[in-house]
Amino acid sequence: xxxxxxxxxxxxxxxxxxxxxxxxxxxxxxxxxxxxxxxxxxxxxxxxxxxxxxxxxxxxxxxxxxxxxxxxxxxxxxxxxxxxxxxx
Amino acid sequence: xxxxxxxxxxxxxxxxxxxxxxxxxxxxxxxxxxxxxxxxxxxxxxxxxxxxxxxxxxxxxxxxxxxxxxxxxxxxxxxxxxxxxxxx
Numbered sequence: 001x002x003x004x005x006x007x008x009x010x011x012x013x014x015x016x017x018x019x020x021x022x023x024x025x026x027x028x029x030x031x032x033x034x035x036x037x038x039x040x041x042x043x044x045x046x047x048x049x050x051x052x053x054x055x056x057x058x059x060x061x062x063x064x065x066x067x068x069x070x071x072x073x074x075x076x077x078x079x080x081x082x083x084x085x086x087x088x
Numbered sequence: 089x090x091x092x093x094x095x096x097x098x099x100x101x102x103x104x105x106x107x108x109x110x111x112x113x114x115x116x117x118x119x120x121x122x123x124x125x126x127x128x129x130x131x132x133x134x135x136x137x138x139x140x141x142x143x144x145x146x147x148x149x150x151x152x153x154x155x156x157x158x159x160x161x162x163x164x165x166x167x168x169x170x171x172x173x174x175x176x
Contacts, residue, residue, distance in 0.1 A: 001123070009132050024133075027156055033148050035089070035138040044097050044132035045112075050123040060121050068115055 001050040003084040004057040010070045010077045011042035045069055048084060057081060089138040091172040092145040098158045098165045099130035133157055136172060145169060 012018050018040045025039040047064075051057035058081050070077040100106050106128045113127040135152075139145035146169055158165040 024156060028152055031155055033152050037136045039135040042132040044130040047127040048125045064116055064121050067119055
């Protein structure tokens with residue numbers, strides 16, 4: 001069965017505060033790193049899956065992102081799917 | 089001063105266990121999502137900064153990733169930097 005690699009980026013919606021990001025931005029200033037105007041922290045999920053075809057792989061990863069990886073009330077997600085190098 | 093956008097991906101080193109990723113993989117199976125062979129959770133940091141030029145922007149983001157965003161004992165990072173659309 002073909003093998004696919006997917007990467008899902010989960011980020012806080014723009015309207016949601018990100019205290020961890022804000023703390024990091026402030027710590028960067030403390031380290032002497034100037035000029036950072038915005039910093040937000042999200043999740044990056046990398047996965048490998050077997051599926052009969054690319055459309056089915058995409059359907060599974062979208063379901064996973066919608067139901068498990070992101071909280072749709074406060075987060076958005078985007079995904080990138082491609083055949084795994086070993087199965088090309 | 090030119091404005092840059094950067095995205096830093098922080099992932100656990102391959103040799104480090106990822107219990108949260110393993111729990112997510114197992115929960116996916118419980119949801120009926122078949123075929124997931126590997127799932128690992130990392131961080132994705134998106135930021136905007138002002139810097140006099142691209143080399144200086146890169147230097148600042150690399151310093152930030154090395155010193156603040158990633159724990160070099162257990163994590164690797166990669167980064168992508170480009171001029172912000174508004175400053176093109």
